[in-house]
Amino acid sequence: MHDVIIIGSGPAGLSAAFWCDELGLDALVLEQAEEIGGQLHIVHNPIENHLRVKTKNGKEFLERITADVSKADFDLWTQTTIESIDLNAKRVTLQSGETLQAISIIIATGVRRRKLGIAGEEEFQGKGIIDSGKLERDLYKGKDVCVIGGGDAAAENALILSDVCATVTLVHRSKRLRARREMLEQLQTNHCITVFTESVVTRILGNEEVEAVEVLRKDGLKPFQIAVKGVLIRIGVEPNTELFANQLQVDERRYIVTNSTHETNVAMVFAIGDV
Numbered sequence: 001m002h003d004v005i006i007i008g009s010g011p012a013g014l015s016a017a018f019w020c021d022e023l024g025l026d027a028l029v030l031e032q033a034e035e036i037g038g039q040l041h042i043v044h045n046p047i048e049n050h051l052r053v054k055t056k057n058g059k060e061f062l063e064r065i066t067a068d069v070s071k072a073d074f075d076l077w078t079q080t081t082i083e084s085i086d087l088n089a090k091r092v093t094l095q096s097g098e099t100l101q102a103i104s105i106i107i108a109t110g111v112r113r114r115k116l117g118i119a120g121e122e123e124f125q126g127k128g129i130i131d132s133g134k135l136e137r138d139l140y141k142g143k144d145v146c147v148i149g150g151g152d153a154a155a156e157n158a159l160i161l162s163d164v165c166a167t168v169t170l171v172h173r174s175k176r177l178r179a180r181r182e183m184l185e186q187l188q189t190n191h192c193i194t195v196f197t198e199s200v201v202t203r204i205l206g207n208e209e210v211e212a213v214e215v216l217r218k219d220g221l222k223p224f225q226i227a228v229k230g231v232l233i234r235i236g237v238e239p240n241t242e243l244f245a246n247q248l249q250v251d252e253r254r255y256i257v258t259n260s261t262h263e264t265n266v267a268m269v270f271a272i273g274d275v
């Protein structure tokens with residue numbers, strides 16, 4: 001029996017755990033991944049918007065905020081898979097068969113990158129699917145690449161890759177890109193970048209590695225291929241709510257609905273952070 005079970009150990013879950021410790025509550029943090037930190041592991045840009053903390057990337061930020069995790073008095077279990085959860089009963093059953101009980105549950109499961117769900121997306125992971133423009137751009141020096149998406153992340157990666165790549169083709173399904181105005185201006189004046197709007201990538205093709213993408217324009221009858229060596233996908237994120245979505249009020253995008261004190265519609269169940 002615990003006072004609080006916190007699900008997820010990203011910045012939100014860890015903040016909650018530190019506060020529980022401060023308040024003398026017995027808290028247990030459950031994390032499915034091998035390491036704590038959540039999305040901080042994929043933040044490669046400097047973090048500058050937190051009071052008195054400026055770090056060169058997410059990992060350094062994580063080191064700063066967790067410098068005294070070992071001194072804090074809460075339990076933290078990584079590589080822990082939750083099999084099921086009963087929010088009304090505040091009961092969590094782990095894949096190992098163990099059952100945990102709490103007075104309160106805090107959901108801090110964050111978000112994950114949305115996938116396209118097209119052929120080649122999984123097959124070419126590490127074989128031409130680019131995870132980060134910033135970290136991998138030198139691997140694609142002088143090559144043709146495709147970026148899929150129309151928001152800030154897609155535009156930013158297209159601009160980063162355009163510094164070294166021969167060509168960058170940006171493919172976006174809607175009529176307008178959602179990226180910030182300053183990025184749009186840079187895209188428009190960048191001769192290395194071609195933008196296809198109202199178009200979708202239907203397949204990623206290749207043998208051992210990525211060799212092309214198949215693109216279908218909204219007004220086109222037949223898909224056509226563009227030869228590329230790399231594909232970077234940034235089509236937004238989705239919340240990690242599969243475990244509880246049927247027990248809680250969620251919005252149309254499956255994010256958890258809370259009030260201003262982060263209470264959900266289930267008593268003593270709270271949701272914090274990106275989720």
Ligand SMILES: Cc1cc2nc3c(=O)[nH]c(=O)nc-3n(C[C@H](O)[C@H](O)[C@H](O)COP(=O)(O)OP(=O)(O)OC[C@H]3O[C@@H](n4cnc5c(N)ncnc54)[C@H](O)[C@@H]3O)c2cc1C
Nearest residue numbers: 008009010011012013031032038039109110111240273274
């Ligand atoms: C490229 C990039 C750059 C960013 N830059 C900035 C920035 O400069 N400044 C800023 O303020 N923010 C930035 N962010 C956003 C910031 O990283 C997120 O807002 C923050 O990580 C959200 O924290 P969280 O704890 O809510 O969720 P997450 O960080 O997503 O963590 C959720 C955790 O829950 C775990 N989890 C999920 N499901 C389960 C489950 N069923 N059981 C157990 N564990 C589970 C996950 O494994 C993960 O560890 C950036 C994000 C990205 C991707």
